[in-house]
Amino acid sequence: MNIAIRTLCLSAALALLPATVMAQTNDRAAVDQVMQTMMRGFEAGDPTIILQVLRKDGVVVGYSPVTKGMMQVSAEEWAKGFPGAPAADEDKRHRKYEILDVTPHGALVKVSLDYPRWDGVDYLGLAKIDGKWMIISKSWTGTSKPAAP
Numbered sequence: 001m002n003i004a005i006r007t008l009c010l011s012a013a014l015a016l017l018p019a020t021v022m023a024q025t026n027d028r029a030a031v032d033q034v035m036q037t038m039m040r041g042f043e044a045g046d047p048t049i050i051l052q053v054l055r056k057d058g059v060v061v062g063y064s065p066v067t068k069g070m071m072q073v074s075a076e077e078w079a080k081g082f083p084g085a086p087a088a089d090e091d092k093r094h095r096k097y098e099i100l101d102v103t104p105h106g107a108l109v110k111v112s113l114d115y116p117r118w119d120g121v122d123y124l125g126l127a128k129i130d131g132k133w134m135i136i137s138k139s140w141t142g143t144s145k146p147a148a149p
Contacts, residue, residue, distance in 0.1 A: 028099060030133045031107045031126055035097050038111075038124070038135065042095060045086050047079040054079060054135045062140035075138065092116045097124075107133065117145050 034053045041050035058075035087093065094114040101108045107126040113119070120142025127136045 027104065027107070027128070027133070028102045030128075031099055031102055031109065034126060034133045034135065035099070035109055035111075035124075039095060039097065041082070043086060043090060045082045045090075046084055047082040050079045050082065051076070053133075054138075055129075058134075058136040058138070060138045060140070062142075065143060075135070078138070089116050104128070113142065115145075116148060119143055119145055 037053045038050060041047070041052075054075045056074065056076035056079075059072060060075055060078040061070065061072045063069070064071050093116070095111060097109050097111045099107065099109050105128045107128075109124040109126065111122040111124060113122065120140055123139045124135050125137035125139075126133050129136075
């Protein structure tokens, strides 16, 4: 009897495994799509693109070496800082992201920013809300680079 129960449990677990793997794969792909949109927003300098994937009521936090203090703004306020056009030095800005973790309801992404005057890292927290992945938090850190001669 024990063997029959174990076999049944193992069979059920194996039957559910592909569904679990498929859900994780779909969530990872959805998070990747969010990040591609975010990168397009960065490149275009367009807050409307960014706000497609960034919750307005989200939070942006970081430590400013210039003011030597913590900064915290709403995601909507942060997005308003984009001019609506690419930066003059956009061709010299390099960005890449790495999806660090995806769970059924949350994800964490590391974004590396290598700009002519800034070297930074953002950690983006995402949540699956009503079936849609959105960036709910951005934590940043970085250092200024000296102006090129």
